[in-house]
Amino acid sequence: MSVICDWYNEQIVAAAEQPLLPLLAGLVGGFAGIRPSTRTIRVQVRWWPGNLTAAGVHPHHELPGRVGA
DSSP, X not given: OHHHHHHHIIIIITTTOTTXXXXXXXXXXXXXXXHHHHHHHHTTOTTSOOOOOBTTBOHHHHHHHHHHO
16 A cells, blocks of 8 residues: 555655546546436436436537527
8 A cells, every 4th residue: 555655645746746636537437427327318218317408408508508698
C-alpha cells in the first residue's frame, strides 16, 4: 500500500494534477451510467422508466432554445 501512496504523492499531488482526478472519475462514471441507460431506452425494456419527453421533444434538446430566447 505504501508504494501506491508514494506513487500518488509523487505523480499526482506533487505535479499539481489532483484536480484532474475527480474530473476523470466524473467523466468515466457519467459515461458508465448513461450508456446502459441509453441502451435500455432504445430496446424498450419494460421495467426501465423510458425516454423523458415533453410534448414529444427530449428536454435537453429543447433547453438551449428556451435559455437563449
